[in-house]
Structures are given as structure tokens and as C-alpha cells.
Amino acid sequence: MSTMTDPAVTAATDLRDDEELRRARGRRINGIARWVLPIALLALTLFWWHWVVTVNQIPHYVLPGPMLVAQTLVEDFATLAGSWWITIQVTFMALFLAVTVGVGLAILFNQSRLVEMSFFPYxxxxxxxxxxxxxxxIFIYVVDINLGLFTIDAQLVGLLICAWIVAFFPILSNTTLGLNSADHNLRDLFSxxxxTRxxxxxxxxxxxxxxYFLGGLRIAGGLSLIGAVVAEFVAGTGGVGSGLAFRILESSYRLQIPRMFAALFLIVLTGVAIYLAITWLTHVLLHKWHESAIKRET
Amino acid sequence: MTEATIAKAGSRPSLLQMQGVTKVFGGDVVALRGMDLDVRLGDFISLLGPSGCGKSTALRLISGLTHPTAGRIRWDGPHGTDDLGVVFQEPTLMPWATVEDNVFLPLRLKGKRKAEVQAAIDAALALVGLDAFAGAYPRELSGGMKMRVSIARAMVTRPKLILMDEPFAALDEITRFKLNNDLLAMRQAIGCTVIFVTHSVFESVFLSDRIVIMAARPGRVIRELQVDAPYPRTEEFRTSAEYAAHCRAASDALHEAMGDAA
Known part of the structure; x- marks a missing residue:
């Protein structure tokens, strides 16, 4: 932390008794374990998976081992990467729509009780x-949307609608709750x-x-990915939207199970990345003032 | 406003009058019945009474947050939202905003830009002795400091009237005494009128020149006492025989009010 030449720090160090030193040691060990343990557990899980597959001689079209999945991921990455990119695009577009429409509706509902009563049931x-x-x-109903500068393909419109339906509700309900949670005395003060409104x-x-919104966003982030994948499962193989779900379907038809696992791995990776990104965003926006993000020194 | 005008009660011009103000909640709960109060410019009025005596209701009525069921509240001369400052029992700060931005709030709501009112914000913070904490967030402050920010916010518009609803009730006694002293000094500095709700006899005697004793069920005014000790009042006033006599008188009046209610 600080340099040892700082007299204040040196003095503080001298004040620590044996018990405090033991606690400090405990904290240090805890700090290391927080990183080492999950990694060790992950390695153990992968090894156990590998061991089960090898010892029981499970055929790779039933359950491929982790090595084979990794190998497939590398070999087929050129194909998978394109699909991955499409899934990522759909996910983020759906999340963007969920945020804009969810927050927009929440504000509208908050401003007019009448509108809320009429539209919230829907x-x-x-x-x-x-x-x-x-x-x-939905895939039957949708048509190409011409926005002048570019056209959104009907298939993509269908995917977006599905993913949006799944993802927008947590944003709407959480933001509505948040808008109504302003301190009553502060409201009086504003009055x-x-x-003005x-x-x-x-x-x-x-x-x-x-x-509250950020809590909803954390749920919606994962849901928009699930929505995008599920919608594509339904959309099937017709059309251009050949995202990761399409690769999973295709691989299962062809009994290319290792490739299916590789595609699943990419989906999981995306979901975890979205979760981490939103957690980071939450920290950045709240760490200065909100109870949930404040660390206390004990 | 100078000390001379504050010292001479009675001759001051009227600021607002409550005339037979009654407030009924839910059709049958009489929170306040027939309250008359003539608030004069420069007064420090304490509303003293047990809980349920309608003292907070009186403040809400004056602030315009709620309207009388009967009777009226009349301001003398023009009055706008600039003329009123409010301090609640809780500091009621915005946790996401710095101390400075919290104090800036009343001016921001008037459509002012921060740069043009920076001097007023700095002055308000200096007045409550928190100029070094302009950039801090409320959670970094102690209870007493948060309350000071709340007071600075109420004073930043230099209002004619400040309403305070048991602002120090949640603080420890040492902090409370210190804030009592400082509040009088601040009031002296900006010369505003104060209506102060409290259930502490000692606080009301130390701070105010008029104590309005109230009783509960229904909330009403029992009597008014004058504390004619001159301002500025210091720690010496707190230990004087005069102070003790006023406390006794207020205490007796309060007992009468409580006995009446029981």
C-alpha cells in the first residue's frame, strides 16, 4: 500500500497487536483464496469431466471431453465466429430496445397513472x-423494415421482437418501482x-x-441473450440469421456434438461477459453514493 | 436585518398570519383546530408540544404542502418560493449529489446555472462551517454535518422564513447544543424569521423569543410565552437563572397542556 517511510503508516503498523496481526493474515489469505479457489475448482471440474469421459469410454457424439471441445472450438472458429457475431448483434440490439422501451414506458407510466392503469396489463x-x-x-407476421438508409431483414425483426419481449419487463418493472421510490421529504422539498414535473x-x-434500473438491467442482459438464442431455435434454418443457435441445431442434426458444445461455450461466455460488464457499470455509477456498492472498512 | 430590529419585538412588521386555521384528516381526525398565529418579521417562534398536537401539520400548512380545511393563511406582501426555506427532521439530502450540489438544489430549481450562483453556495456552506466539505458525498458526513448541509440548503436562497421541523431531535445532546448555538449565529447573520417545531422545553427556551405551547387531541394552541432575553444568546444564557425561570414557565405550561389532553 503506502511506503514505509510515511511516519503515520509506520506508527499505525506499530500499534497492531498479535490478534490484529492474525486478523490481517486472515484477510490476506482470504484475498488470495478468493481468486485461487474458483480457478482451482474450475480446473478440478474440467479434469473430472475429462476423467469421466475417458474412463467410461463415452463416445464423443454422446458427451465429448473438454479437450475435444476446445480443439473443435479452435478448428471451427472461422465458422463459429461469424455466427457468434450475429448472436452478439441480436442480443445487444434487443437489449438496447429493451432499455429504451422499458425506461420510456416506465417514465410514461410514472407521469400518468391513467396510462399506467391502461397499459401495464399488456x-x-x-x-x-x-x-x-x-x-x-411472429416470424410469419413480420416483414422487412425499410429505414431509408438501410433495410432490416424480416428474420432479424422477428428475432429482435422475441428477444425484446423476453428482456424488457424487468427493466420496465424495476424502473417503475425506482421512479416511485424517491424519498417523500425530498419530494415535498421539490414541491x-x-x-416542474x-x-x-x-x-x-x-x-x-x-x-433499481441497474438491477433490472442485470436480469435483462442475460434474458436478451436467452431470447435471441431461443428465437433463433424457433426461426430454424431458413433465412440469413445463422447465429449460434443455428449452429447448435445444425451440429445436433449432424451429430457434431463437440461443435455443439463449442457453440454452447461461446453463448455462456457471452452471457458471463454481459453480466460482468453490467456489474462493472453498476459499480462505476453507484460506488460513490449507493449502499449496495459501498465497501466499509471493518 | 440588523440586531436592533431583531431585538425589538412587537414593533416588527407582520410576515404572515394564520387565522382560525383548522385541518381535518380523513373526515374526522382533527389535527389542528382554530390556530391563530401572527408571525412577525424577525421572530424566532417555537411550536412546543407533545406528539399529535399538530405542530408539524402547522408547518406543512404554512409551507403550502397542504391546505387548511377551514381558516386561512395570509402572507403580507408578495411572496414566492424564494422566500421559504425548510429543514426536516431527517437531513433529507440527495445521496447521489455532493454537498455543494445539494445546497445548489433550490437555486437549480429556479433555473439558475451553478456558475452564476457559486458565490451564494459558497457563502451558505461557509455559514454552516462546511466550506471544506463542498465535494463530499452525504454518506461521508456525520449526522450533525448532514443537518448543517440541510440548513445551508434552506438558507442559500436567503429566504424571509425558515421552517424547521424538529431538526435536531435525532442528534446527540452535545451536537444538539452546538447546533443550537450555531443556528442562532446563522440566523443573526442572515436575519431570517424562523418557525421551529420541537418537543424540547430547553431547546425552545434557548432559541426562541416566542414559544407557542400546543396540546393534542385535538391539536390546538394553549398559550404563548415570551422569552425576552436579548440575542445574541451564548452558553452563559444556558446556565443563567433567567433561563431556568423561563424553562420552568414553559414546562408548567406544557404540563397544563398535557394534563388537559389526558
């Missing part, structure tokens, strides 16, 4: 409808100072809703 209906059941219909929203409700 949001719930969308949320509880099994997407897998209606997805095939006393004659704040817009000022209340901008300076009080949106900051109050931020932690």
Missing part, C-alpha cells in the same frame, strides 16, 4: 406469454421550491431509480 401479458409458443407466428423527474426520480 406488459404483464407479454411477460407471461411463453415466447416459444408465439415465436413461430415547496416549485419544481420535468425537474422532479430529472433531478429526483431518475437518480432515485438508477439503482
Amino acid at each position: 406488459a404483464v401479458v407479454l411477460q407471461v406469454t411463453p415466447i416459444i409458443a408465439i415465436a413461430p407466428l 415547496i421550491y416549485g419544481a 420535468w425537474q422532479k423527474l430529472r433531478y429526483l426520480q431518475l437518480p432515485s431509480a438508477l439503482p
Whole structure:
């Protein structure tokens, strides 16, 4: 941490008794273990997987070993990378739509109780409808969307709608809750100072809703990926949207199970990356003031 | 406002009057009945009474957050949202904003840009002795410091009237005494009128020149006491015989109010 020449630090060090030193040692060990243990467990899991496959001589079209999956991932990466990129694109476009529409609706609902009463039921209906059941219909309904500069292919529109339906509800419900959670005394204060609706929203409700929104975003991030993959499963092999789900279907038809596992690995990797990115974003936005992100020295 | 005008009660011009103000909640709960109060410019009025006596309701009525069921509140002369500052029992700061931005809030809501009112913000922070903490976040401050920020925010617009709703009730006694002293000094510096809700006899006697004793069920005014000790009041006032006599008088009046209610 600090240099040993700093007198304040030296003095503080001298004050520590045996028990405190033992606690400090415990903290240091804990700090190392936090990284070493998960990695060791991961290595152990992979080894166990490898061992089960080898000892039981499981054929690779039933369960490929980790080495084979890794090897396939490297060999087929050229094919998989293209599909991966498509899945990533759909996921992020759907997440973007979920955030804009979710936050937009939450603000609208918050501003007008009447609008909320009228439209919230539809949001719930969308949320509880099994997407897998209606997805095939959605792909029949959609058409190419011409935006002037470029055209969005109907297949992509269908994928986006499916992924969006799955992902937007947590954003909507969490942000709605957050907008309504502003401190009552602060609301009174804004009223006393004659704040406009817009000022209340901008300076009080949106900051109050931020932690709630980020909680919703963390759920929606994973759901938009799941939505994108599930929708593509339904869309099947027709069309251009040959993302990772298409590769998984294709591999299972051809009994290329190692390649299916490689594609699954990429999906999992994407999901974990999205989760970590949102966790980081949450930390950046909240660590200065919100209880959830504050570390206390004990 | 100078000390001379603060010292001479009675001759001061009127700021606002509550005339027969009654507030009924839910059709049958009488929170306040027939309250008359003539608030004069430069007054330091304490509303003292047990819980349920309508003292907080009186503040909400004056602040315009709620409207009287009967009676009226009349301001003398023009008055805008600039003329009122409020301090709640909780510091009520925005946790996501720095101390400076919290104090800036009333001016921001007036459409002011920070650069043009920086001097006013700095002055308000200096007044409460927190100029070194402008960039800190509320969570980094102690309870007493948070309350100081809240006071600075109420004073930044240089309002004619500041309403304080048991602002020091949640603080420890040492901090409370210190803030009592400082509050009087701040009031002296900007010369505003204060209406201060409290359930502490000692606090009300130390701070105010008028104590309005209130009783509960229904909330109403029992009587008004004058504390004619001159400002500035210091620690010596707290230990004087005069102070003790005023405390006794207020305490007796309060007992009368409580006995009446029981």
C-alpha cells in the first residue's frame, strides 16, 4: 500500500497487536483464496469431466471431453465466429430496445397513472406469454423494415421482437418501482421550491431509480441473450440469421456434438461477459453514493 | 436585518398570519383546530408540544404542502418560493449529489446555472462551517454535518422564513447544543424569521423569543410565552437563572397542556 517511510503508516503498523496481526493474515489469505479457489475448482471440474469421459469410454457424439471441445472450438472458429457475431448483434440490439422501451414506458407510466392503469396489463401479458409458443407466428407476421438508409431483414425483426419481449419487463418493472421510490421529504422539498414535473423527474426520480434500473438491467442482459438464442431455435434454418443457435441445431442434426458444445461455450461466455460488464457499470455509477456498492472498512 | 430590529419585538412588521386555521384528516381526525398565529418579521417562534398536537401539520400548512380545511393563511406582501426555506427532521439530502450540489438544489430549481450562483453556495456552506466539505458525498458526513448541509440548503436562497421541523431531535445532546448555538449565529447573520417545531422545553427556551405551547387531541394552541432575553444568546444564557425561570414557565405550561389532553 503506502511506503514505509510515511511516519503515520509506520506508527499505525506499530500499534497492531498479535490478534490484529492474525486478523490481517486472515484477510490476506482470504484475498488470495478468493481468486485461487474458483480457478482451482474450475480446473478440478474440467479434469473430472475429462476423467469421466475417458474412463467410461463415452463416445464423443454422446458427451465429448473438454479437450475435444476446445480443439473443435479452435478448428471451427472461422465458422463459429461469424455466427457468434450475429448472436452478439441480436442480443445487444434487443437489449438496447429493451432499455429504451422499458425506461420510456416506465417514465410514461410514472407521469400518468391513467396510462399506467391502461397499459401495464399488456406488459404483464407479454411477460407471461411463453415466447416459444408465439415465436413461430411472429416470424410469419413480420416483414422487412425499410429505414431509408438501410433495410432490416424480416428474420432479424422477428428475432429482435422475441428477444425484446423476453428482456424488457424487468427493466420496465424495476424502473417503475425506482421512479416511485424517491424519498417523500425530498419530494415535498421539490414541491415547496416549485419544481416542474420535468425537474422532479430529472433531478429526483431518475437518480432515485438508477439503482433499481441497474438491477433490472442485470436480469435483462442475460434474458436478451436467452431470447435471441431461443428465437433463433424457433426461426430454424431458413433465412440469413445463422447465429449460434443455428449452429447448435445444425451440429445436433449432424451429430457434431463437440461443435455443439463449442457453440454452447461461446453463448455462456457471452452471457458471463454481459453480466460482468453490467456489474462493472453498476459499480462505476453507484460506488460513490449507493449502499449496495459501498465497501466499509471493518 | 440588523440586531436592533431583531431585538425589538412587537414593533416588527407582520410576515404572515394564520387565522382560525383548522385541518381535518380523513373526515374526522382533527389535527389542528382554530390556530391563530401572527408571525412577525424577525421572530424566532417555537411550536412546543407533545406528539399529535399538530405542530408539524402547522408547518406543512404554512409551507403550502397542504391546505387548511377551514381558516386561512395570509402572507403580507408578495411572496414566492424564494422566500421559504425548510429543514426536516431527517437531513433529507440527495445521496447521489455532493454537498455543494445539494445546497445548489433550490437555486437549480429556479433555473439558475451553478456558475452564476457559486458565490451564494459558497457563502451558505461557509455559514454552516462546511466550506471544506463542498465535494463530499452525504454518506461521508456525520449526522450533525448532514443537518448543517440541510440548513445551508434552506438558507442559500436567503429566504424571509425558515421552517424547521424538529431538526435536531435525532442528534446527540452535545451536537444538539452546538447546533443550537450555531443556528442562532446563522440566523443573526442572515436575519431570517424562523418557525421551529420541537418537543424540547430547553431547546425552545434557548432559541426562541416566542414559544407557542400546543396540546393534542385535538391539536390546538394553549398559550404563548415570551422569552425576552436579548440575542445574541451564548452558553452563559444556558446556565443563567433567567433561563431556568423561563424553562420552568414553559414546562408548567406544557404540563397544563398535557394534563388537559389526558
